[in-house]
Amino acid sequence: xxxxxxxxxxxxxxxxxxxxxxxxxxxxxxxxxxxxxxxxxxxxxxxxxxxxxxxxxxxxxxxxxxxxxxxxxxxxxxxxxxxxxxxxxxxxxxxxxxxxxxxxxxxxxxxxxxxxxxxxxxxxxxxxxxxxxxxxxxxxxxxxxxxxxxxxxxxxxxxxxxxxxxxxxxxxxxxxxxxxxxxxxxxxxxxxxxxxxxxxxxxxxxxxxxxxxxxxxxxxxxxxxxxxxxxxxxxxxxxxxxxxxxxxxxxxxxxxxxxxxxxxxxxxxxxxxxxxxxxxxxxxxxxxxxxxxxxxxxxxxxxxxxxxxxxxxxxxxxxxxxxxxxxxxxxxxxxxxxxxxxxxxxxxxxxxxxxxxxxxxxxxxxxxxxxxxxxxxxxxxxxxxxxxxxxxxxxxxxxxxxxxxxxxxxxxxxxxxxxxxxxxxxxxxxxxxxxxxxxxxxxxxxxxxxxxxxxxxxxxxxxxxxxxxxxxxxxxxxxxxxxxxxxxxxxxxxxxxxxxxxxxx
Amino acid sequence: xxxxxxxxxxxxxxxxxxxxxxxxxxxxxxxxxxxxxxxxxxxxxxxxxxxxxxxxxxxxxxxxxxxxxxxxxxxxxxxxxxxxxxxxxxxxxxxxxxxxxxxxxxxxxxxxxxxxxxxxxxxxxxxxxxxxxxxxxxxxxxxxxxxxxxxxxxxxxxxxxxxxxxxxxxxxxxxxxxxxxxxxxxxxxxxxxxxxxxxxxxxxxxxxxxxxxxxxxxxxxxxxxxxxxxxxxxxxxxxxxxxxxxxxxxxxxxxxxxxxxxxxxxxxxxxxxxxxxxxxxxxxxxxxxxxxxxxxxxxxxxxxxxxxxxxxxxxxxxxxxxxxxxxxxxxxxxxxxxxxxxxxxxxxxxxxxxxx
Ligand SMILES: Nc1ncnc2c1ncn2[C@@H]1O[C@H](COP(=O)(O)OP(=O)(O)O)[C@@H](O)[C@H]1O
Ligand SMILES: [Zn+2]
Numbered sequence: 005x006x007x008x009x010x011x012x013x014x015x016x017x018x019x020x021x022x023x024x025x026x027x028x029x030x031x032x033x034x035x036x037x038x039x040x041x042x043x044x045x046x047x048x049x050x051x052x053x054x055x056x057x058x059x060x061x062x063x064x065x066x067x068x069x070x071x072x073x074x075x076x077x078x079x080x081x082x083x084x085x086x087x088x089x090x091x092x093x094x095x096x097x098x099x100x101x102x103x104x105x106x107x108x109x110x111x112x113x114x115x116x117x118x119x120x121x122x123x124x125x126x127x128x129x130x131x132x133x134x135x136x137x138x139x140x141x142x143x144x145x146x147x148x149x150x151x152x153x154x155x156x157x158x159x160x161x162x163x164x165x166x167x168x169x170x171x172x173x174x175x176x177x178x179x180x181x182x183x184x185x186x187x188x189x190x191x192x193x194x195x196x197x198x199x200x201x202x203x204x205x206x207x208x209x210x211x212x213x214x215x216x217x218x219x220x221x222x223x224x225x226x227x228x229x230x231x232x233x234x235x236x237x238x239x240x241x242x243x244x245x246x247x248x249x250x251x252x253x254x255x256x257x258x259x260x261x262x263x264x265x266x267x268x269x270x271x272x273x274x275x276x277x278x279x280x281x282x283x284x285x286x287x288x289x290x291x292x293x294x295x296x297x298x299x300x301x302x303x304x305x306x307x308x309x310x311x312x313x314x315x316x317x318x319x320x321x322x323x324x325x326x327x328x329x330x331x332x333x334x335x336x337x338x339x340x341x342x343x344x345x346x347x348x349x350x351x352x353x354x355x356x357x358x359x360x361x362x363x364x365x366x367x368x369x370x371x372x373x374x375x376x377x378x379x380x381x382x383x384x385x386x387x388x389x390x391x392x393x394x395x396x397x398x399x400x401x402x403x404x405x406x407x408x409x410x411x412x413x414x415x416x417x418x419x420x421x422x423x424x425x426x427x428x429x430x431x432x433x434x435x436x437x438x439x440x441x442x443x444x445x446x447x448x449x450x451x452x453x454x455x456x457x458x459x460x461x462x463x464x465x466x467x468x469x470x471x472x473x474x475x476x477x478x479x480x481x482x483x484x485x486x487x488x489x490x491x492x493x494x495x496x497x498x499x500x501x502x503x504x505x506x507x508x509x
Numbered sequence: 510x511x512x513x514x515x516x517x518x519x520x521x522x523x524x525x526x527x528x529x530x531x532x533x534x535x536x537x538x539x540x541x542x543x544x545x546x547x548x549x550x551x552x553x554x555x556x557x558x559x560x561x562x563x564x565x566x567x568x569x570x571x572x573x574x575x576x577x578x579x580x581x582x583x584x585x586x587x588x589x590x591x592x593x594x595x596x597x598x599x600x601x602x603x604x605x606x607x608x609x610x611x612x613x614x615x616x617x618x619x620x621x622x623x624x625x626x627x628x629x630x631x632x633x634x635x636x637x638x639x640x641x642x643x644x645x646x647x648x649x650x651x652x653x654x655x656x657x658x659x660x661x662x663x664x665x666x667x668x669x670x671x672x673x674x675x676x677x678x679x680x681x682x683x684x685x686x687x688x689x690x691x692x693x694x695x696x697x698x699x700x701x702x703x704x705x706x707x708x709x710x711x712x713x714x715x716x717x718x719x720x721x722x723x724x725x726x727x728x729x730x731x732x733x734x735x736x737x738x739x740x741x742x743x744x745x746x747x748x749x750x751x752x753x754x755x756x757x758x759x760x761x762x763x764x765x766x767x768x769x770x771x772x773x774x775x776x777x778x779x780x781x782x783x784x785x786x787x788x789x790x791x792x793x794x795x796x797x798x799x800x801x802x803x804x805x806x807x808x809x810x811x812x813x814x815x816x817x818x819x820x821x822x823x824x825x826x827x828x829x830x831x832x833x834x835x836x837x838x839x840x841x842x843x844x845x846x847x848x849x850x851x852x853x854x855x856x857x858x859x860x861x862x863x864x865x
Contacts, residue, residue: 074649082643099651253713262710269561272707274647279704497683497692504700505676506635 008054015057016083022047024200028172029054032136037171037195039142039186043202044176044323045299049076052138052172053085056112061133064166065114067140068153071293073114085112091125092116104128117144117155120162134169137162139190142173143316146185154397160191171195176202176323177316179459202319202460206326209452209472210479211336220309220337221248225255227335228287232259233304233484234280235287236294238321240310240345242267245289248309252287259286266293283487292321301328304484308336311446313346314438319456331469331484333477336446343443350435355391357425363387363395364417367410374408398424451475510728511720512579513604514555514611515570519580520591520599521550525829527587532567535559537617541761541793547614548800548855549829556613558727560621562720570720607687610732619754620730625650626750629657631675632699637661638668639701647699660749674746682736682744686729689715693722694729760801764794771795776809792845799852807853811846819850 008026012018021029024042028051031038042048056063067073070092077090087110089103107113107128119125139145144153163171173186173195187195214220228235239245242265249263262285264276279285281300288294292312306325312318326332363385370377374396382392399405402420445455452472457464470477495503502508518531526546533543537557547553571589574580579595582588591599599605629648636644646654664671683691693715699705708726712719734751741748760768770780780791799805811819822837829851831844838847 078645078649082645262707269708270649271647272709274645274649275699275704275707276710278645278647278699282702282704284704497688497695498680501676501680501683501695501698504635504695504698504703505631505672505679506638506700507673507676 011058012054015054015085016050018050022050024198025050028198031196031198032170032172033058035170037173037190037192039173039175039178039183039192039195039197039199041175041178041183041197041199043200043204044320045327046176046200048140048174048176051174052136053080053112055136056088057085059135061135062107062110063112063136063138064129064134064169065112065138065140066117066120066156066159067114068117068144068151068156069141070116073116077114080112087111088114090114090116091119093118107132117153120155120158126162126165130165130167134166137166137169137171139171139173139186141175142186142190143175143178143182145189146178146182154393157189160189163190176320177460199461201457201463201465202323203453203457203464204323204326205465205468206329207322207332207334208467208470208477208482209334209336209456210477211338211446211452211473213447214337214339217339217341220339221251223337224248224307224309225252227479228252228256228259231305231479231482231484231486232286233486234283234300234302235305235307236303236324237287237289237307237309238312239289239291240312240349242291244309245291249287249289252289256287260284261287261289264288264290264294266291292317298324299327300324302330302485302487303327304330304332306332306334308334310345311336311338311342311442313349313435313442315442315445315456315459318442329468331482333479333482333484338446343439346439347436350432350439352388353390353394353435354428354431355387355395357428359385359387360395360421360424361417364399364404364410364421367405368412374405374410395424398427449474510607511559511570511718511724512574513599513608514558514724515574516579516591516595516599517608518550518552518555519589520596521552522546522588523829524583524588524590526550528567528571528582528589529564529587532562532564535562535567537613539761541764541797544761545793545797545800545852549851551855553614554609554611557617558611558613558731559720559723561723566720607728610728610735612731612735616731616734619751620727620734622653622656623734623750624726624730625653626656627747628697628699628705629653630660630750633657633661634668634672634675635700637665638672641701644701647704671746678744678747682733682747685736686732690725690729693725697726760797761794763790764797767791767794768798792848796845796848796852799849800856803853803856805853805856807849810849811842815842815846816850816853819847820854823847823851823854 008029009020012021023046024040025047028038028040032051032055040048040051052063052065065073070090073090073092077088080088089110089112091100091103091113093116095103104125113129115125139156139159141151144151145156145159146152163169171190171192173190173192175182175186178186183197183199187193212220212223214223224237237248239248245263245265249261252259252261262276262279264273268276276285276288277294277298280288281298283302289309303325306322308318308321312321322334325334363381366381366384367374367377378392381387382389387395396405399410399420402423404411404416404420445452448455451474453467453475454464470481514535515531518534522530530543530546533540534547534552534555535558537560544556547556568586571580571582571586574595575582575589577594578592579598580589581592582590625648629646632644632647636642648654648657683694686694693711696711696714697705706714708719708722711722715722717725733747737744737748737751767780767784770783775783777788777791780786781788784791795807795810799807807816819834819838819842822834826834826837828834831847834847835842835844
């Protein structure tokens with residue numbers, strides 16, 4: 005057995021590397037910067053977790069998905085990797101202090117992007133020997149990416165402050181343009197690219213058209229009656245997840261259905277997620293909040309009851325199907341006016357141009373720090389957090405906000421306003437195009453697999469089972485493995501208590 | 510269940526406080542006003558029993574009660590009054606008896622700890638007993654994890670014994686409460702390879718609202734606490750989960766500071782100048798203290814005779830509207846004095862019923 009494999013076995017109890025992992029780790033250990041583009045679920049995290057065990061010093065991971073980061077830390081701890089910590093704004097103050105004073109004891113430190121702003125933290129980190137700096141979800145650095153994060157643009161200077169450690173940038177959804185952006189913004193010209201195909205050969209694609217949105221539910225009921233397989237159904241609103249779960253539960257009494265969305269209490273979210281992982285649930289009706297950190301091998305069917313706002317998210321979500329390599333399906337349900345919700349979502353991501361001037365005036369009149377006014381502004385001008393983050397970043401970039409204070413140069417205001425309004429228009433257009441791309445894909449009568457993946461890779465592989473409904477796939481031919489479910493429990497509370505608490509008679 | 514709690518609150522408050530005071534009560538807001546209201550309207554048992562409810566959720570349940578004609582609210586829906594229909598719902602004696610199981614003011618600071626610790630402890634012992642050291646904790650709170658870890662370390666070689674002991678104690682407790690509550694409690698538990706049900710799932714299974722489940726779970730935990738405090742000797746295993754529990758005296762920090770000065774012999778003016786606070790604020794503190802402590806001596810502010818007179822009018826009027834009471838006393842007393850008497854009456858009354 006090769007030496008790296010021995011170490012993999014030793015530290016993670018895994019016997020073989022998955023595609024790409026070994027190559028990336030070898031490059032990193034040799035001190036090369038790496039850009040890794042691998043599909044979701046391919047095991048990207050291992051590419052820095054193993055080096056964290058092997059390298060002297062500390063590995064820093066910047067990740068925007070806080071829930072995912074917390075999940076990973078939990079998972080690592082559960083598996084015996086204890087020298088790991090996640091620093092984010094949710095950590096309470098005393099904990100944060102305790103962690104900051106003991107940074108040297110960790111081998112792996114996760115940071116949320118806003119923590120990069122924390123000068124004290126960066127100063128502390130710069131005293132450590134940072135062996136590897138990981139940028140997770142690296143596409144967020146690209147202004148044209150679907151999840152642009154202004155904080156990510158500070159990464160290059162952070163990396164410099166930390167004495168230029170080796171860089172690993174990871175993403176599951178980076179088109180060639182975005183890849184270029186990543187290399188540019190990280191100032192990492194010699195980055196070695198490891199790009200792996202996004203397409204998944206065990207997933208077949210299908211799209212169904214309906215005249216009315218209620219027909220979607222009826223169709224699903226019939227389909228799931230015939231295929232009682234582990235299923236995720238994506239919706240773009242919380243209300244819909246609840247409504248659909250109710251209908252499915254009453255129409256499919258032999259399958260266990262639940263809903264999941266970001267409005268639920270944390271503990272209930274954990275319970276639903278773990279029930280699904282443990283095959284205690286068959287169907288989850290969810291928003292995009294579900295799935296980050298979901299690593300269930302036998303999901304056979306991912307349904308999009310509503311489409312997300314771009315191909316990249318869609319690919320990420322359907323990619324949760326069939327991690328075990330067995331036959332799985334991605335199904336999209338379409339009805340008239342399906343584009344209304346995603347359009348609203350896009351609109352809500354950017355501020356209305358008409359509020360910009362009043363906001364600047366407000367800040368000037370108040371003569372206070374910008375931080376002090378955030379809540380007032382959000383409330384008074386009806387801007388949400390995403391919109392404010394965008395606006396503030398732009399105002400800082402244009403020199404309108406300096407050191408937390410608005411400047412009072414009248415001519416400049418007009419100029420900057422024009423710029424920002426123009427930018428908003430372009431961004432909206434861009435997002436609209438991204439949405440159109442996905443909508444077009446969904447109605448196009450060409451091979452769906454090729455349509456989805458051709459912008460990410462030059463060739464699309466041969467499917468292992470069926471391809472898509474345009475080429476060869478029919479549900480009637482689908483033969484997914486169907487696992488025997490445990491029976492519904494009908495124990496009374498005393499029997500059930502005995503069972504849970506392992507008190508056999 | 511939740512609706513009866515709300516109706517009980519609305520009946521007792523009787524339009525004298527806003528709906529949002531009920532929100533503060535249920536979510537356990539630690540403000541002088543909320544604590545005082547809880548005492549004043551004898552709603553101590555509901556203090557902090559539903560910390561996760563949002564204003565919007567409460568508003569929509571209130572609307573629903575209005576539609577069902579259980580309550581009538583004033584024009585801008587700030588206050589509400591119970592209707593005949595609503596009273597009818599509360600008249601059912603068995604429902605009313607259930608509500609007495611709540612003891613929010615006394616348990617508010619320990620109940621969620623007990624619940625979370627118990628859930629995590631059972632998950633931990635059963636998983637390790639099943640040789641599964643790699644499980645995802647269903648409780649994320651670091652403090653709870655720490656607590657359970659400490660307990661676990663003291664007993665890890667006696668896991669069987671502990672499982673058996675916990676089982677027996679939980680079993681005998683559950684036999685003291687209604688069947689469907691016992692069943693909800695057990696459905697919530699997470700063991701090895703079986704995760705507990707979420708609140709939404711419980712609501713669906715038992716055909717009640719999510720709010721009903723939330724307060725029912727609290728009710729069960731309050732009953733469990735009462736059980737443990739009464740039967741400590743017969744519940745040695747479960748009692749370790751509340752070993753750090755000390756009964757809280759419910760006054761705000763600021764009032765406690767005032768009390769401290771008062772006990773050291775300073776008078777009102779001196780306390781005002783030392784603490785740089787307005788007279789009305791010190792008054793608030795004193796009223797708060799009188800509610801919390803039946804032994805607090807109010808004679809420096811209200812003589813015995815005055816006390817008797819004010820108390821008689823309060824009883825006669827059966828109202829808590831200060832203005833009305835003051836008028837009936839021919840404006841002879843200040844608001845402060847009246848509030849103080851109300852507080853003293855209430856805390857005496859409460860102690861009386863606890864002793865009986
Ligand atoms: N070499 C491997 N062998 C087996 N399982 C692996 C391997 N590498 C990663 N995994 C598992 O695959 C799952 C997905 O990994 P993760 O890093 O979360 O994927 P990604 O970040 O690419 O979506 C995890 O449960 C991880 O433990
Ligand atoms: Zn095809």
